[in-house]
Each structure stands twice: as structure tokens, then as C-alpha cells.
Amino acid sequence: MANNQLAVYQGLAFGELTQQDVVTIRETIGKDCNESQFKLFMAISKSAGANPILNEIYPTVRQNQLTIQFGVDFYVRKAKETDGYLGYDVQLVHENDQFKMHQEKDEDGRYYMVIDEHSFGFPRGKVIGGYAFAYKKGLKPFTVTMEVDEVEHFKRSQIGMQKTMWTNYFNDMFKKHMVRRALKAAFDLNFDDEEVSEGKGADGVPEYNPRERKDITPNQEVIDQPQPDPVDPEAEKLEAAKAEMKAKFKKLGVTTKKAMQEYIAKNAPNIGDKPALADVIGLNELLDMHIELQEAHSDDDDSLE
Template identity: 55%
Template sequence: MANTNNQLTIYNSYAFGTLTQEDVQTVHQTIAKDCNESQFRLFMGVAKAADANPLIGEIYPTVYQGKLTWQFGIDYHIRKAKEMDGYMGYDVQVIHENDEFEYSMERAEDGRYYLSIEKYKGGFPLGKPIGGYAMAYKEGFMPFSVLMDIEEVEHYKRSAIGMQKTMWTNNFKDMFKKHMVKRALKAAFGLRFDDGDGEQGEGPAPYNPYERKDITPEADAVAVAEKEKPPLQGNGEEPAVNLLDQARSDMKRKFSQLGITDPADMQSYILKHANPKGSKPTLPELKGLLKIMDMHIAEKAAQEQANDELPV
């Protein structure tokens, strides 16, 4: 009994929201039973900073090979999206090999492209899952879409983390839907919280919705700066570098980092994010595009590093 009282004293500073000291102890004895004391205190600190309730599956820990990781559940993503202005729900669908499915890229009035489902017709037998899509709806915007091939998530079935492998194997379609919805909601509402691990040290700062940086004024500033200096720069000894060629080279390199290699996919990406006024992006448009690509590369790297979309 004395040991229990000591634990409750330690846990007391981590009680938050509607969680009582007993609730926090329950978390430690159930979903966080594999955590040692320091790992548990860190996990509860992360949950508190993110305003995520572990009792209802909004965040959960796992310890693999002595290393703590934490993951945010689908309910947390949905709640945070609902707290943002303009939330109008989402749709998600798994596509099977016997379905009739067609999609296209449509251009909105603002010049940006969005995914349009042209035809979806299913029946029994369904056949094997081959892909899927999720759409998040935000007032005043075209749908934010995620379209995925099944091969993009097959690696979860081979995960070294037992729970992850089990859930993705036994509940594959449910897990696949949640995975797509998370990505769509993040894209639509700029949700900037990520799964993580205890090696991050002090844990995350208190949660704040991501505010996307407006790149337009910066792009305009670049355009003015370029007009004030020669288009070619060099030191007289080394070959001069054309700024537009350099930007195009950077764009190709970043496409490779994003895993976008098909020319048609590249063109769609450019049209969507650079919104060029002409047939080819100008230098200011490319500068803005490169910054957006950096954002997407960072998001892709975080997802690959985590690689731990555990059950929710």
C-alpha cells in the first residue's frame, strides 16, 4: 500500500483535464504497463502538453527494445480538426480489385488542382484491397485528398513491433482507413503534432495548431531582388550559375526526395503548388514551390522515421 501511495504522489503532478490520480495510475497499469517510471512520466508529460487523453485512446505508448515511443490516435486527429475553423467532416474508402474506380485531377477557380472521383462502383465479391482514398472537407476550400496504393502501407504488416504487425495484419482495412484519414486531416487543417520517441529529450512544447507561412510576399521580394542584380553570378574564375537553372535543379532533386518520379505527377504537383501564370514557373514561383517542397519533405521524413502507426 505504501508503494501505491508513493506512486500516486509521483503521478499527481501529471494529472490533467478530467483525469484523476486513480485514472493516471490506471493508465500506467494498462496501456503503459511496459513503461518504467521515467518513461511513464515522460509519456504523461507529452500527453499533457498535447492535450491528448490516454484513457480514451487519443495517445498511447509502446516500449520496443527498451525504447519508448508514443502515437496519436485517430480520435485525437478528429477532435483537433473539429477545433479548427471550417471543419466539415471527411470521407474515406478502401478500393478493391473488383471495384470500378476512376479519378481525375480537376482545376478549381483559383487555378489549383484537386482530386475528383469520377466513378466508384462496387459489388460482391469485393476482391483484395488495392488502394484507397480519404477526403477532408474544409469550408471555403476544395476537398483535401489522399490517394494511396496498398503497397505504400504493406510494410506495416512486417513491422518488428508486435502490436503494430498484429493490428495491421488482423485489421488491415480498418487500419488503412485510419491512416488515410489522419493524413487528409493533417493536410486540410495543418495539424502539426507527430508521433515520437523518448530520445527527443524534454518532450514537445504545448500543442499549437500549425500556421502555414504565407510564401507570396517572400516570393515577391525575391523577384524584386533578382531584378536588381544580374541574372548570372560568378567570381570570374568559376562558371557563372543561372539562378533559374539552379532552382530547376533544386526542384528535380526535391522531387526525388519526395519519391515523385513520374513526369505527369511532377507536372500536377507544380500546377497545384506553384500555380504558374505561364507554361513554365518563373523564378519567384519556383522559389515559393521549393519552400512548399521542403515542408512536404520534412513531413515525409517524420512519417518514415516514426514508421509506427500503431492501432487506435
């Protein structure tokens, strides 16, 4: 790696990340960012303490706008770091289980759920629902309860891999879905879809302002570029969706054109050579589900060590 390329990203490394790691991030998940957006992404990663190498955070560029997204592992880690964190629990309810729960109100007038009974033997039968508890000191457990009907649309998906994962790995996917929702609500982990302000702090680093929603304006180096001719809005959306698709493929470890073609041929064979916007959006949803499954299996492997 040329020394001048390393010098460009000097100061962006933090924590366990080296300058070489920053270059690697730039060439992989950050390849769709312009220089200003990438530096902003790294500044936000540093401010949040999220490691891009560990898939805790990644950038998405849509119609020249930068969106920062945080991975599932980051939600779990941040919940564990929160004061009062006491863990979480998730269970599935099967059709042969003896299950009963009710709602109560605490002294502050807030409702919470109480499990009266959940006993079972074998065979348990099909899964019909589930629940997840997020525990925080000083508060009643935050509960997410769901019936299978609420996620059945994943199993009926017309996209090959999405349908396969929710059909063949339904229990794992359902539990992870509920845990994510419980942790986000209980610990206020609203990282996704957050945007940042255009201003810079006293040290010249863009400020990280959670929950503010502002457009990300390119710096001078981008403004000085020739302005492109007007583009059809649908075409812009399609190009943005394709760029997002490539980033998701890389996150899965699918990095060559041939491997991408084989993945699509196997899991979404009806897309064709000239996919419409809806086809690409559907494929991106499929990739998200495959990424979730890969992370879930990684978590399972870690628990066996």
C-alpha cells in the same frame, strides 16, 4: 495506495483524470520514464488535452530520451474540434468497379482530385486501391489516393500477426491507413515525434512547443545519479526497443510475462529466447498493427451503439 505517493503527483491531474488515475498511468504506460520525464509527459498531456487513460497519448523512452506519441483516436478528435471540420470519407476501389478520377486546379493554383465515377455491383472482386477525402470549410477536399501495391509489404511481412492482420482484415486496415494520412495533412495534425523545450513557463510547468525538436534534459534528481559505464550502442538500442515492446504489450492489455510469451510464440515464433535488434523492432511493428486493429474494432463497436 499510500498517501505520500498520491502527494508526489499532486497537481498533475487534469480534466476527468484524478490523482489515482495519475498514479495508475505512472505504474503502467509511464513506468519507463524517470520522475522528470513522467511529470513532463503529464504536463504535455494536459497542454494538448490528450487523455492517457483513453490511449490518446503515451510516452516512449529511447536511450534516455522522451518521445511523446499520440493515438489514432486523438487525431480524429482533434480534427473534429478544428474550425471548419466537415468530416471525412474513405472508399476502397475493387477490380470490378467502374472508377475514374481526375485532377483539377483551383483559382489559387492548387490541385485537387475529383471523382468522375465510382459505381459497382457484386461481386466486386479484389481491392486494387482506395481514396480518402478530408473536408474542411472554405477549401477543396484534401485527398489521399493509394494503390494496393503501396501497402502490399504489410501482407508479405515475415512477422506473424502483422501479416495476419493485413491479410485477414485488409479492408479495415487499408481504410484506416488512408484516413489517418488524410486527416494529418488536411488539419495539420502533426503530433507524432514532437519534442519539447527544456524551459519552464512562469507557473513552473514545462512549456509545450509543437514542432520544436530539442533533446529532453533530465532534471537535477537524474543528474545526481551515478553515471553508468559506457554501453555498446547496439545493446542500448536493443534495451530501448525491449522497453518500447513492454509498453506496447501493456497497451494491448497483455500484462504478464506468461501472456507475453504466449503472444510471441503464436505470432512471432522465430524470434527465439535471445532476439536481435531487428527481431524486436519487427515485433514492435507487429504490436503497433495489433493495437491499430484493436482500436479500429473499438470504433466499429461504438458506431453500432
